[in-house]
Amino acid sequence: MILTVTLNAALDLTYRVPHLRPQAEHRVPPAVERPGGKGLNVARVLASLGHETVATGLAGGATGETVRTLLAETTVTDEFVRITGPTRRTVAVVDAxxxxxxxLNETGPDVTPAEWAAFDDRYTHLLRDARAVAxxxxxxxxxxxxxxxxxxxxxxxxxxxxxLDTSGEPLRRGIAARPDVVKPNAAELAALTGTTDPLRAAVAARRRGAHAVAASxxxxxxLALTPDGTWRATPPKPLPGNPTGAGDSAVAGLLSGWAEGLAWPERLARAVALSAATVAAPAAGEYDATMYERLLGQVKVSPLSPSGA
Amino acid sequence: MILTVTLNAALDLTYRVPHLRPQAEHRVPPAVERPGGKGLNVARVLASLGHETVATGLAGGATGETVRTLLAETTVTDEFVRITGPTRRTVAVVDAxxxxxxxLNETGPDVTPAEWAAFDDRYTHLLRDARAVAxxxxxxxxxxxxxxxxxxxxxxxxxxxxxLDTSGEPLRRGIAARPDVVKPNAAELAALTGTTDPLRAAVAARRRGAHAVAASxxxxxxLALTPDGTWRATPPKPLPGNPTGAGDSAVAGLLSGWAEGLAWPERLARAVALSAATVAAPAAGEYDATMYERLLGQVKVSPLSPSGA
Known part of the structure; x- marks a missing residue:
């Protein structure tokens, strides 16, 4: 199975309003509720790609129970550790x-040392059967x-x-432990390395310890710098839509390809096609399966000269 | 006891942001959660005035459970009827x-005929011990x-x-059943009667069936038009602050005064003082007890000539 870790899970609430007017009162239909946090988004995409997927992390309170109830409606196996503090909410207001x-993204619950230790035990146990970890x-x-x-x-x-897909100090510390891949976006890469040129920044990030850097x-x-080579993977054309979850779909693409023994160029093609099919899907964080199949053959993966890296 | 009815209870979520920027992402502390819906606000104020208070209505889903958990932390007795549909949320974003x-106010859950019938039974049962109903x-x-x-x-x-404190068609229908009091605000009164002059509108509202009209x-x-006379009650000065819940505090003032056998002028003084002390309180929907005691003697209640009515 593939294991995903979501330490700061979320109950994602999405509202659609015809027009968001600050200071005004809006009468809205009930929020669309989804289990959130990047790791849970990755888990859902992995599961819909047909991979046996186990999701662990920390969940608590009424919001945590709702996240787990929603997760139970998918094929993802729930191995979350229960904590006392309530799982955070995120509120997205889409202005049509x-x-x-x-x-509005809540910061998250206070986690006690005992809860963190309980998670560590669960994680160690789950690693036994894991073929890859996000x-x-x-x-x-x-x-x-x-x-x-x-x-x-x-x-x-x-x-x-x-x-590893995170940002700020947790990324800085995590990358030094030499993960197989980090998947920063352009802003995270620039914040980590202090340079805005993606290729130079990816080179700098790799020097910090990651075996491979796959930047979205x-x-x-x-753009991927790996022990096997350097590639740029581009979708056939920019697709209009909602980029929410596109990075998480890219992670699912990379990791599922890895678990299936695909080479880097094929992993990248899958990641970029899934990402584009997520942007094009009507619901935030979902992907359009038909479009994914169609885009998969159209993603262009070009090797870059090692001198560039 | 005093009975309050909240058919469309809510889990009120309040976020405070330094500055709300449309289209932006805001990292925020966890929402402040409160049991909401006008009837529950009224119940809380009645309870803090020392009245034995029973709250009934409809509550369901994880949000409904959270509302009831929060209600259990007060002295209000919970007599809500459980339904299948989830209790709505309201989201308030305070821009500091x-x-x-x-x-953002969700519309509310779908209620089945059987659930409505179950509520009607509970309500009829609770009326036995009620001295007043909101x-x-x-x-x-x-x-x-x-x-x-x-x-x-x-x-x-x-x-x-x-x-009765509602608006639109439910108010139009409800007023025809001859409630003892309706408490519209100026906008509700204008929508009901088609006239924006509060006194003329109150006269028109009373003709529709209410024994008394107390307009906030x-x-x-x-402004109150009652079988005992017509009065205007004014606070000593306008207070700056958050008007959320001020109308609900006014309802609690009127109803508690009624249950204690106070005359209309004293009920109105209490309603206006509670309302002003709610606007002045730091947290939305709470009232400042010290300020309430101080304002109570300062509210001016003046009879209006019957010719005006």
Whole structure:
């Protein structure tokens, strides 16, 4: 199975309004509720690609129960550890006229040292059957900032491929533990390395310890620096739509390809096609399966000269 | 006891942001959660005034459970009827720099005929011990639009004073069933009667069937047309603050005064003082008890000439 870790799970609430007017009162239909947090998005995509997928992390309170109830409606296996603090909410208000989204992301629950230790036990246990691991998203208060570094080392010690997708200090610490892949977006890469040129930034990120860097560059596709070579993967054309979850679909593409023994160019083609099919889907964070199949053959994967890297 | 009815209860979520920027992502502390819906606000104020208070209505889903958990932390007795559909949420985003609030109010759950019948049984049972009844707020989908008219008649048949605080068609139907008091605000009164002059509109509303009309006029206080006389009650000065829940505090003031056998002028003084103390309180929907005690003697209640009415 593929294991995904979501330490700061979320109950995602999405509202659609014809026009968001600050200061005004809006009468709206009930929120669309989804299990959220990057790792859970990755898990859903992996499961719909047909992979046996186990999701672990921390969940608590009434919001945590709702997340788990929603997860039970999918084929993802729930191995979350229950905590006392309530799972955070995210609120997205989609403005239909402007075509944009206003977001409120709660920081997350306070996690006790005992809860973090219980998670660590569960994670170690789950690693036994894992063929690949995705560590995704922010850390809730109380979880040590070096948490991802610790989890990366545990997977690496068992020779299980581990992908890290986070930002800020948790990324900085985690990358030093030498994960197999990091998947930053352009902004995260620039924040980590201090340079905005994606190729130079990816080179700098790799020097910090990641075996491979697969950077998602929005409508421009992905750039990957790996032990096997350097590639740029681009979708046939930029697709209009909602980019929510596109990066998580890319992670699912990379990791499923890895678990299936595909080479880097095929992993990248899958990641970029899934990502584009997510942008094009009507619901945020879902992907359009027909479009994914169609795009898969159209993604262009070009080797870059090693001198560039 | 005093009975409050909240057919469309809510889980009120309040976020505070330094500055609400449409289209942007905001990292926010966890929402402040409160049991909401006008009837529950009224119940909380009645309870803090020392009245034995029973809250009934409809509640369902994970959000309904959270509302009931929060209600259990108060002295209000929970007599809600459980339904299948999930209790709605309201989301308030308070912009600290602008001092204003943007609101999203969900419409509410679908209520089945069997659930509505179960509520009617519970309500009839609870009326036995009720000294006064408050029927407050909007109706969720599935509840007949004439629901309040039916509930007014049931209370009136048992000679229990009943106050109705709603809007639109449910108010139009409910008022025809001859409640003891309706408490519209200026906008609701204008929508009901087609006239924006509060006194003329109150006269017209009373002709539609209410024994008394107590209209809340924001910072101008209240205007009451009753079988005992006509009064205007004004606070000593307009208070700055958040008007959320001020109307509900006014309802609690009127109803508690009624249950204690106070005359109309004293009920109005209490309603206006509570309302002003709610606007002045730091948290939305709470009232400042010290300020309430101080304002109570400062509210000016003036009889209006019957010719005006």
């Amino acid at each position: 006229s402007a075509g944009d989204t206003t977001r 560590l995704c998203g922010s850390l809730p208060p109380g979880v040590p900032v070096g948490a991802y570094a610790h989890l990366v080392r545990a997977a690496r010690a068992r020779r299980i491929p581990v992908l 560059l929005g409508p421009d596709g992905m | 720099s602008a001092g204003d609030t943007t609101r 029927l407050c707020g909007s109706l969720p989908p599935g509840v007949p639009v004439g629901a309040y008219a039916h509930l007014v008649r049931a209370a009136r048949a048992r000679r229990i004073p009943v106050l 006029l924001g910072p101008d206080g209240m």
